[in-house]
Amino acid sequence: MQTVVADAGFLTRVAKAADGFVAAMLDTDDGGAQVLAHRPAMSRLLALLAVYTEPGSAYHGQDWLGADMDACLARLEQLQGPTGLFDGTNLCSPPDSAFTLNDVCLALGLIRGGAAAAADPLLVGVAERLGGIIARATDAMVAGGVHTPNHRWELCAALAQMNQLQPRPDIDPRIAEWLAEGIDQLPDGMYSERSPLYATAVTNPSLLAIADSSDRPELLDHVRANLTAFLPWFNPDGTVESVHSRRQDQWQAFEAAPFLPFYRRLAAQDGNPEFAAAAAWLEGFPLHEPAKLLALTRLDPLVGQALEAVPASAAVMPPPLVPAEAALESCGVFRFREAGAVTTVFGGCDHQEPGVVSGLATNPTFLRFAAGAAVLSGVRLSRSFFDLGPFRSQHTRRTGSSVALSEELAATFYLPLPAAKRRADGIYALEHEGRFSAAMDFSSRPTVVHRLSTSVDVSVAGAATVVDVAFDGTDTAYALELTFAPGGELEGVVPLDEPDTYQLVAETGRYRVGTDVIEFGPGLAADPDSPAAYNPGESYRYLAGTNAAAGVKVFITGRTIGTRRFTFRAAGA
Known part of the structure; x- marks a missing residue:
């Protein structure tokens, strides 16, 4: 049997945090x-x-x-x-x-x-x-x-624990029936929902509970693979990358603290130094659900076991969390660290044939760039093309430190119905043609098609990331939207009417947080026919909704003709 030596300092901190949580809960008049x-x-x-x-x-x-x-x-x-x-x-x-x-x-x-x-x-x-x-x-x-x-694994976890407390002969066969479907884990370790929220709140704790309560230790291999996959995707501010998620956290800055008990448990069980380093770093942030964490440390002593001595400072990310390159190929997301800059490229959106629905990865942010505390949290590209929404890559290919993204859009005008398809009463089939629905019998009509192809090539070299945006097809307006995390100062930009909204109309802009600086540009001259605004597309606006990002925004506008090159550079001390 493995001897468990408790981490007294950690357990004391958890108990104190749990007391504070309960005190606040009891003091709230709700x-x-x-x-x-x-x-x-x-x-x-x-x-x-x-x-x-x-x-x-x-x-x-x-x-x-x-x-x-x-x-x-x-x-x-x-x-x-x-x-x-x-x-x-x-x-x-x-x-x-x-x-x-x-x-x-x-x-x-x-x-x-x-x-x-x-x-x-x-x-x-x-x-x-x-x-x-x-x-x-x-x-x-x-x-x-x-x-x-x-839900399958949450249900199985409950059944496994219920069976331990109140055994019944029909419970374990039902668990086996669900598990026979196979755990929905992608080759790179993400689960099919690609979500840090659901990995920490549901799938990983459920698989641990099933493994422990029903003697299925092989399920822990899925948890190990998932935790390994997430190691390069933590951020210095204590969040974890979630732009690739298929759930609601794709729109959030997701706090990484919920990962702590899983890294602690498997670091202790496996003697895994990378997991121990991740746990030590995560302990530098406020504890997530400390009262529940206190319960877990009592029920699973491995969570509270003393780990291999590693630096425990939230200010310094340990080496396993900061590799030079990382990729989740199945999710279309890539990360590069060079010369003090961190570049994250995302091209893994799902196709939207069903429309805007839960369960799809649809975040149009294709680039993030950070230089220390200066953070460009999102780059998006809007085009005025039949209200079909912002650029979302349909084809993504990585070559070394470069990632090529591309998308082809088409919109149709419908010509008169052939004589054989006409109806005397004028009542035709109600059909959805891809953008909207109407009683027009679209599928029976000849068409005129308009097309727009967009390619975005991202190349990382040292402290600079170069983005080449190329268009082919319809001549129309575009707006490149840069969203910066609040807290810094902008230079070289022109304020617009909306609060915290600016435009770069020439040369280079700068975003400064202390001594950390992101240089970006070049800007392009303002054009009244190319508005500095983000358009989420008709599928959102029809419902009075939006997927617009929050933060300090800078727009660069132009026309969909030829190729434009933009450079983002870490230029701080």
Whole structure:
């Protein structure tokens, strides 16, 4: 057996952070558990139990917490429907119920693992009621279905832990049936949703729980591969790259802190120095869900084990996190580090035949560039072409330190119907022609097609990244949108009417944060027929929506004729 030597400093910090989390939770006048949905109600109960059962907590053994625990339990029992599942946005949903039931199992594990639990009437009562919640849900959880890839593993994790607590012969075969579909892991280690949010909140913790609770250690290989894949994609500010995600975090700066327990667990289990280095760096940032983390350190001692001594400073990223090059080929995202500059190129958008829908990678940001604290968080290209939206690469190819992106757009004008297709009543088939729908029988008409091809070639050389944008086809307006992370000062640009919005009309612009500088340009002369604005496309605007990025914006505008070269350079001290 492996001897676990606890990291006393880390565990003390976790307990203190959990106390602070619970104190803030109790001080918030939000109506308490009585108004919470099932997932936050159970999360609240788990937090209370974590500190109540923790000897190092200021809340250890405080009986007055029992009233709040009782309110949480009453709320859960109220929300548990006749099938045993919990109602929410997805009614009587097995996977949504699984999120809550996984926390129920964690809570029961905390209670049953405590030496003094059997003599504590409060904990005995809580355990009995939590056991009842599991018993009422089991039939529906075994029989139930899902509707996203990660739901399968969340459901299996709940079933595996429920089976440990209340064994039934039909549970493990159901888990095996789901697992027989295969884990949806791409060759480079990303899961099919390509999302750091769902990797940390669902898939990795679920696979760990299934492996531990149902004796399937081979599932840990998927977690190892995913954690390895993410190593080069962390940022100095404590975020992790998510532009390639197929879920909502593609639009967010996703905090990396949720990765900490997974790197700690497998660094301890495998003696992996790269994972230990990542964990040490992540510990320099505020802890994510510290009360739940406290519960995990108690239930899985490997999470709280002392790791190999590595520098633990958020200010300095360890070598495994800063390789010179990194690529997730299946996601179309690439990263280059040279001469103090970090260039990230993204060309992995999914095709949008279904339209703007959840589950597709559609972020049109094709370039990020950083020079220390000066961060160009996004470069996008709008074109005025039948309102089809910004540039999204359809073809992406990397050669060394260069990445070629390209897209071909087409829009159609429809000519009169042939005589044989005409109707006396004028009522024709309602069809969607790619941009819009109408009762026009589009498929029966001759057409005139307009085309626009766009290629974006990105080349990295030292501190400079060169972007060549070339067009072929329709002559129309474009706007290159540069979005900078707030906090710096711009030079060489002209302010526009919108707040924090500028245009570069000549020469070179600069964005300065302290001594760190990004030079960018050249600018192009303003043209009233080429507006300095970002157009998300009709599929967003028709619904009064947008996918516009937030931050300080600089536009460079022009016409879709020939090739334009733009250079981004790290020029700080």
